Amino acid sequence: MTDLGAIDYVWLGVQAVFLGPEAFVLFGIPVSITLLMVAFGLVLGIVVGATPGLGGVIAMAISLPILISVFGFNSDALLPVMGFLIGVMKGSTVGGAVPAILFNTPGTPDAFMTTLDGYPMARSGKARKALKIAHFSSVSGDTFSDIVLIVCAPFLAIMVEAYLDLPEKTALLILSLSFIAAVVGGSAAKGLLSCGLGLLAVYIGSGEDFYPRLSLGTDALSDGIPVTAAVIGILVLGAIFTELEDLWHQARESGRIEVARDEGDQRLHWADIRRILPFVGRSAFIGTAIGALPGIGSTLAATIGYATGKRFYARRKAPDAPEFGEGAPEGIAATEAANSSVSGANLIPVLSLGIPGNTAAVFLILAAESIGGFNPGPSVFKFSTDLNPELVIAFGLFTTMILANLLNWTVGGVFMRSLGVLVRIPKQYLLPVVLLLTLASLYVEETSMSAIWFAFGFGVLGYFMRRFEISPLPFVIAFVLGGRLEDTARQAFSATGGDPFFLLKSPVAAAFVLGAVAIVFLSLRKPKAAQS
Amino acid sequence: MRKLSATVALGLGCIAFGLLIALIWVPFDTDTGLVERSRGRYIVGDSLAPTLAAVFILLSGLMLLVERRDGDARPSRNNLIFIGVMIACGVLSILVMRYSGPLVALLSGADEYRLLRDTAPWKYIGFVLGGVTMICGMIAFVEGRFSLRAFWIALAAVAGIILLYDVPFDDVLLPPNGDV
Structure with missing residues (x-):
């Protein structure tokens, strides 16, 4: 194939999703595995989002090894596996609103603000309407962010790719x-500590020398720390310990869950949509802007969106409307x-x-690294005339x-509204x-x-950090x-002939480095509310 | 005497840890320095990146001492009791998972466990005993009592995981069978 243009790549990406390996044939139409996996991921995401104590991260951590066992390590596995993870990501955001509205228990941390108005609506007999509003707003924000x-x-x-060379990439x-x-x-101090510990951990047992550095002469450390073990340990196990402890403190007995019966009109009318659209628009813009910056969570977006609204x-x-x-x-x-609207924009820095x-x-990066054939980063978007x-995978991901x-627009809402029962699973057994x-997934x-x-x-360690x-x-x-930081720095240092000031030679790199120092020291001046 | 705040203690700990890494661990446990000369060219040595991590930790310690803060988060005595029990339960369960299969094989006079590790029922002994210990132990501690319900849930969960991983995939081994 020669002379491929941007539109050709978009079309190839769409085809890779719809015309990839088929799962089954429905009424004579082949249904691709990727399509099926996106749907599975979305369903699982909504379920885990609706289950207090679980969440998208846990579902991704458990699913990834299973998916890799099923699909193997070849490029055909990329879209089904990453499509599944994207489905989980989107589903869990929507699902988090279910227990927040029905039981005043946010399924995910960022759904906390949803409890403030959702639960009072549910108590006043408008639970289904509240769920429909949550679904409409959530999917609208997500769609805007994806665009x-x-x-x-x-x-x-x-x-x-055009303007940044190795020193600038290191500085970035x-x-x-x-x-x-x-x-x-x-x-900022605690953020820097967390960052320093992460860097220290990844440098154990690695390096270019024959002797694996910082391994203390042990076999266990000489191969380095597996990235999945570190990520799952800190994120998932740390969170499980913290949740379990909260249950231990509560002695679990929070009484019976009371559910108000639905009363009156539960439909979402065009007039309702017109009323909430200005709020959806403002918040979608805020969430997308916040999500495009790496590291800022959806909780902050929800807080700012709520405050602005x-x-x-x-x-x-x-005068008679509720506050x-x-x-x-x-x-x-x-x-x-x-x-x-944070979730789509959050993928801007990664892609x-x-x-x-x-x-x-x-987890998308872990999946790409495990399977191979796709390295998220600027080099992906080379619109070369040769294939x-x-x-193609990148546009396939956009398609997923x-x-x-x-x-989510079509079946997500119906499915989401049927999941209120999940909140009744006792967390002390589930966790x-x-x-x-x-x-077990990690071992596999x-x-x-x-x-x-x-x-x-x-x-x-994750427990103590929390x-x-x-x-x-x-x-x-x-x-x-x-x-990657070390590799890029090594290459930049060599490419500049061993110049110790290679990070300060070009104006762009120097600006990035000065920006890094300025951000840390400026953030020292005023403590912020917890965001993560 | 004023009581040391947890944040200040954490800051001092970070400074000490950062210095320990930069001045002792990295120099004595890495073969190349910050910058090395190789074939007439200067290259980055293996020590540079971990030293940078140590500088981050050191800097965070200094910042903790001067940063304005709203509260003074620290683990309480109850936190330490809880995580202590979780660690004990986890370590015991993983040890049971790792060694119970080989021990049963040894005591029953069967073949060496390594030869049996992909054969039922041997391959399930460690995972079932270790898994049930882990789940039951944690539930019992959180609930403050041991219950038969917790045991059945643990058994059902372990069986579910076996059905999820071991039954459908021939090339997948449950812990600890992949590296005994």
């Missing part, structure tokens, strides 16, 4: 890590649109720069995102089972008991990026 991603990521990647990685350290969580609402609300926090549908819309902006992106398979949104399942992928020990150890209010996200992103 921004699809439009922006290729351009950003092309600019990065340093800037990203500093930014993540400074903005995630409530303290509240100010706007105060100016125009009818924000007392069952205003606009409050649900403002929150759900904001937290859902255009290769820098993961959130935990879902970390660039990575670019659109597909997931379409499924230890999930812990064992996570360790790594086939090494040391990976289980590492994950358990990192789980304990108790010291240190966000684990900078640790994970530093762990994932640490190797």
Whole structure:
């Protein structure tokens, strides 16, 4: 094939999704495995999002080794596996609203603000309507965010490739890590500590010399720490320990769950949509802008979206309408649109720069690294006239995102509204089972008991980090990026003839480095509310 | 005397840890320095990146001492009791998972476990005993009592995981059978 243009790549990406290996034939029409996996991922995501104590991250951690066992290590596996993860990511955001509205229990941390108006609506007999508003707002925000991603990521990647050389790329990685350290969580110092620990962990047992550095002469450390063990330990096991402890403190007995019966009109009318649209639009814009910056979570987007919506609402609300926090549908819309619009935009840094902006992106990178044949980053978006398979995969991923949104618009809402029963599963039984399942999944992928020990150890570290209010996200992103940071720096140092000031020679690189230092020190001046 | 705040203690700990890494661990446990000369050219040595990580940790410690803060988060005594029990339960379960299969094989006079590790029922002994210990132990501690319900849930969960991983995939081994 010769002379491929941008439209050809888009079309090839769409074809890779719809005309890839087929799962089955329905009424004479072949249904591709990727399509099926996106649907499965979305369903699983909604289920785990609707189950308090679980979430998209746990589902991705457990699913990844199973998916790799099923699909193997070849390029045909990329779209089904990554499509599944994207489905989980989108589904869990929507699902988190279910227990928040029905039982005042946010299924995911970013659904907390949804409880403020969702639960009062449910108590006043408007549960189904509240769920419909949450679904409409969430999927609208997500769709807007995906459109921004699809439009922006290729351009950003092309600019990065055109203007940034090795020293600038090294400086950009340093800037990203500093930014993540400074903005995630409530303290820049703690963010930097989390980042430093992640870098230290990834450099153990690696390096270019014959002797594996920092291995203390032990076999266990000389092969390095498996990335999945570190990521799963810190993110999943640490969270499970923290949740279990909360249950231990509560002594579990929170009484019987009371559910109000639905009363009155539960349909979502055009008039309702017109009322909430300004709030959805504002929050989608806020969430997308926040999501495009690496490391800033959807919780902050939800908080800012809610606060902005509240100010706007105060100016125009009818005298008899409920206030924000007392069952205003606009409050649900403002929150759900904001937290859902983060997810698509969060993939802008990972696809255009290769820098993961959130935990879902970390798992997409893990999947790409495990399977091979796709390295998220600026080099993907090379519109060469000869076939660039990575670019086809990138457009295939965009197609899976659109597909997931379409499924979410059509069947997601109905499915979501049927899941209220999941909140009744006792978490004290669920969490230890999930812990064992996570360790078994890790073993299946790594086939090494040391990976289980590492994950358990990192789980304990993740628990202590949470108790010291240190966000684990900078640790994970530093762990994932640490190797690339060192490789790029090595190459840049050699390419500049061993110049020790290679990071300050070009104006762009110098600006990035100064920006990194400035971000950390400026963030010292004013503590922020916890965001992660 | 004023009581040391948890944040200040954490900061001092980070400074000490950062110095330990930069001045002792990295120099004594890495073969190449920060920058090396190889074939007439200067290249980055293996020590540079971990030293940078140590600088991050050191810097975070200094920042913790001067940063304005809202609260003073620290693990309480109850936190330490909880995580202590979780660690004990986890370590015991993983040890049971790792060694119970080989031990049963040894005591029953069967073949060496390595030869049996992909054969039922041997391949399930460690995972079932270790898994049930882990789930039951954690549920019992959180609930403050041992219940038969917890045991059945643990058994059902372990059976479910076996059905998920072991039954459909010939090339997948449950812990600890892949590396005994």
